[in-house]
Amino acid sequence: MTTELRVLSGSEWDVWFGCLESAFGGVPIAPETREMYAELTEPDRALGHWDGADCVGTAGAHSFRVAVPGGAVVPAAGITMVSVAATHRRQGLLTAMMRRQLDDVRSWGEPLAVLLASEPGIYGRFGYGAATSEMNLRIDSSRVLLSSPPGTDGVRLRQASPARALDACEAVYGRLAASRPGTPLRQPGWERVPVNDPERGRQGGSALQCVLAERDGEVTGYATYHLRPAWDDAGPKGTVAVRDLMALDSASYAALWRFLFGIDLMSVVECRNRPVDDAVLRLVSDVRRCEVRLRDGLYVRLVELGAALEARTYRTPVDVVMEVEDAFCPWNAGRWRLTADSKGAATCRRTHDDPELALSVKELGAAYLGGVSLSTLAAAGLVRELRPGALAGASSAFSSDIQPWCPHGF
Template identity: 40%
Template sequence: MSTLPAGYRTVDVPAERLAEFRGTDQLAFAGTPDPEIEKLLPFPIRQDRLMAVEGPDGAFAAVHGSYDFVMPVPGGEVACSGLTWVAVRPDHRRRGLLTSMIRTHVERSLDRGEPVSALFAAEAAIYGRFGYGSAADDVRLTLPRRAALRPVDGADALTVHLERVDQDRHGELVEDLYVRAGDGRPGWMPRATPALRARTVGDPPAWRHGNEPLLLVTVRDGEEVRGLALFARKESWGESGPDYTVKVRQASALDPAATYRLWSFLLDLDLTTTVETPMLPVDDALLQLLVTPRPSRRRTADNLWVRLLDLPAALTARRYAAPSDVVLEVTDALLPANAGRWRLAVDASGTADVSRTGADADVRLDVRELGALYLGGRSATALAAAGLVHGERTSLDGLTATFGSSLAPVCPWVF
């Protein structure tokens, strides 16, 4: 654990100090305490995964927590420590508290047997210096009403049903469709706890920002649900009439016909003029179905950031797209155990053996870039073009093919 300034110490967060933990985060992020939200929705992080730094006065100066995820990776899954609620009070900045918390997070994650950490970065410039690599992107679209979709066989046989969301009745259904729709997609984090599932379908008035109460539309083949979306409309009237916006929180479908039927419904609601999608993978089916994407407004943003904590355990947890026998020379300023030369030997089944070696390196890179490659959404060749990875072109192209994923990685909800 890194040395803190005199008078500061790292502490666990007991239940009686949870309000102080939340208050520290709210002060850092300019948040507003809302007792109604706290009453309706349980706090989502386990008590034993909350940490804080006390200042000289005994009050919390900085806080962080983590989720115990099982993260899908190409061909498998890996125990992942999802770093979250990272905050330093404005009057305690520039004293090394964040660096100390990252080291605490890394040490505790390794002690729990979690070889990978992941996060969403509130400020993208921060976490690269701690070895987190930008491993995935997401796309958000603003589409005009009646944006045309290419036809899909079987869609006309499906029916839709609309109702208000009920947290108790719909939580399990929403999570089940979400997990099944993302089967095999790297980064598609399950919301495995009741507290996280409650937040998925939770609808406190403070979250609505002028929208109506949350709605659920299901797409059915007989009684079987094949797709669903959580959404709400926002009333607005312009000089020429109704100008409503549809904001979609989640859209999940199990096959092309259900995808077509779901988005056809969302894109043609009365009184509306625009539809805002949730975070989508960059290869989402909706992007392929649009007859023309040009009328849409498209925003691409960084999604998951990934940090390898135990390099050999992390690399052997996933499967690979092509055989390989490559020597990687890795630098890691935070975790020297990861640094050095590693032989990555991948057989025809995609299974990897990772071992120390004294052989000459084929590719040289920092653990940050290895984290960026980990989910299969980045190219070693492209990173080399930016001067971030080094090696001969044949080795770089081979590494890109080996690490590639047939599905673009994404986590469609922010943790």
């Protein structure tokens, strides 16, 4: 079967997106969400596979800037909307799109590609490594108490319309984003994503609600959430479904959580995507009633290995030669010397020196944001130490004090 792979034209978007919807089960998304993603799609960075007039494959790439260890913000292609029609599976369409897409990303001068996988087994063969995790919580707030750091009682809380509070919330997000690896700095238009609130996505809950934390007249945090009332013979047992919570200081952070735990008629606080080092687990009185569940988050692909490794800083000094395998992007394959000084600034250059570690680009992608240790990967047999001591030094250097996290989908 012959198909044509080409860059999307704006007039083809509806057909192209229809192929995506069909591949993901055929249930149309809400009209307002569809309109939002139509505006966020960058046609000149999107690919379609066409069989005559039929679109049978899709792949997009948003222009992102992602925080990396050390606080730098690195250009990255946010890979999204990847699908292949059921009629055209197992014919090489996905591989062809991944090949073209990574070549394009390299030509755009973006050293990283990142994605959120619909299925975790798909993208490893193209060099993407699972670099972050997300934590889901279901907390019995009727039985779990919260401790409060000094200053919590001095925080003022104020209900606000999510739309009207958007600028204030985005200002908080913008101040925090660069401090946590894996977090995208939102480009124009992306501020709509956290307040997009189609009725069919509420799971029987309320419209999106927002509460602001303020100190000395300044907004220092916010939480957005839905309420899902429920009753049984014993009385109310509603759920607070937290969508976002961010704060600039510990008192504002605790005040927001205390508010969510104390909403009348609610007995459960539910969060679907929190960082794995979220401090709320240090505030609760009984962590066993928090039903913690982890799942994979952001996948990272080093497109230009040298530039990517030089873009971040390192926690400890390091000087290591790595033998890197990368069959899909062979320009990355070979030996690289990574050197970082006491301030974390790094150089990464080709070398003919003897290798001290051997690993694939997938493992480098997993370790890149500091959330997955090279030592753990070595324990799984995915990194080989060729010089005694090299693994411990490199693993320490790649680590991050703050766990990486991607707070929203794309």
